[in-house]
Amino acid sequence: MAKRLKFNEKGLIPAVVQDNDTGEVLMLGYMNKESLELTLSSGEVWFYSRSRKELWHKGATSGNRLIVHELWLDCDGDVILVKAHPKGPVCHTGERTCFFQRLTEEDIKDKPQEEAC
Amino acid sequence: MAKRLKFNEKGLIPAVVQDNDTGEVLMLGYMNKESLELTLSSGEVWFYSRSRKELWHKGATSGNRLIVHELWLDCDGDVILVKAHPKGPVCHTGERTCFFQRLTEEDIKDKPQEEAC
Numbered sequence: 593m594a595k596r597l598k599f600n601e602k603g604l605i606p607a608v609v610q611d612n613d614t615g616e617v618l619m620l621g622y623m624n625k626e627s628l629e630l631t632l633s634s635g636e637v638w639f640y641s642r643s644r645k646e647l648w649h650k651g652a653t654s655g656n657r658l659i660v661h662e663l664w665l666d667c668d669g670d671v672i673l674v675k676a677h678p679k680g681p682v683c684h685t686g687e688r689t690c691f692f693q694r695l696t697e698e699d700i701k702d703k704p705q706e707e708a709c
Numbered sequence: 710m711a712k713r714l715k716f717n718e719k720g721l722i723p724a725v726v727q728d729n730d731t732g733e734v735l736m737l738g739y740m741n742k743e744s745l746e747l748t749l750s751s752g753e754v755w756f757y758s759r760s761r762k763e764l765w766h767k768g769a770t771s772g773n774r775l776i777v778h779e780l781w782l783d784c785d786g787d788v789i790l791v792k793a794h795p796k797g798p799v800c801h802t803g804e805r806t807c808f809f810q811r812l813t814e815e816d817i818k819d820k821p822q823e824e825a826c
Binding site: 596597606608610614615616617619620625628629632633662663664665666667668671672673683684685687690691692693694695696697699700 | 713714723725727731732733734736737742745746749750779780781782783784785788789790800801802804807808809810811812813814816817
């Protein structure tokens with residue numbers, strides 16, 4: 593493995609996925625060494641699922657796979673950018689991108705979720 | 710803090726920064742609760758520097774600050790997407806984006822960095 597690639601203490605590296613055609617940022621997943629190798633050799637995106645603790649071929653079940661266009665590494669080698677062609681909606685909710693919720697100052701106010709009348 | 714926001718075990722959440730005008734993915738940084746509050750209240754991007762262990766007002770020294778356009782949260786609440794207007798090159802190398810190195814199969818071959826003749 594090239595020295596310029598830096599996996600974290602759990603052996604993972606975050607990978608941002610961007611739609612190569614529209615420029616839309618679709619999701620962020622984590623890769624281990626094996627999933628990165630599979631991504632580069634197969635031309636489809638593989639992650640490591642932190643919740644299931646297993647390799648995760650994105651879209652293998654839904655069919656909404658991510659076809660790799662290019663991979664880029666950031667300046668200090670600890671983040672990957674995947675430019676891809678999505679075969680369908682990326683998010684498990686059916687949305688095109690996982691980033692479909694606006695985040696505003698309202699979200700960080702320390703108020704109860706449900707206020708009494 | 711809204712329940713839908715999920716910080717990791719270190720109290721951090723990764724934040725992907727995208728140029729709002731060009732769509733270019735510029736960098737990934739980490740925010741803690743305080744840097745997210747500062748980002749939302751000031752309209753400029755603040756991170757938490759994991760190496761320096763302190764709040765980091767991006768571009769405060771270089772002048773290359775990131776002006777917030779919109780913040781988005783992903784479906785499971787553990788990644789932020791910042792759409793921003795960069796005031797200059799984002800990368801400390803002087804590049805416009807931190808993702809300027811291509812990553813290919815060559816990078817994951819287990820060969821020595823310098824081969825003997």
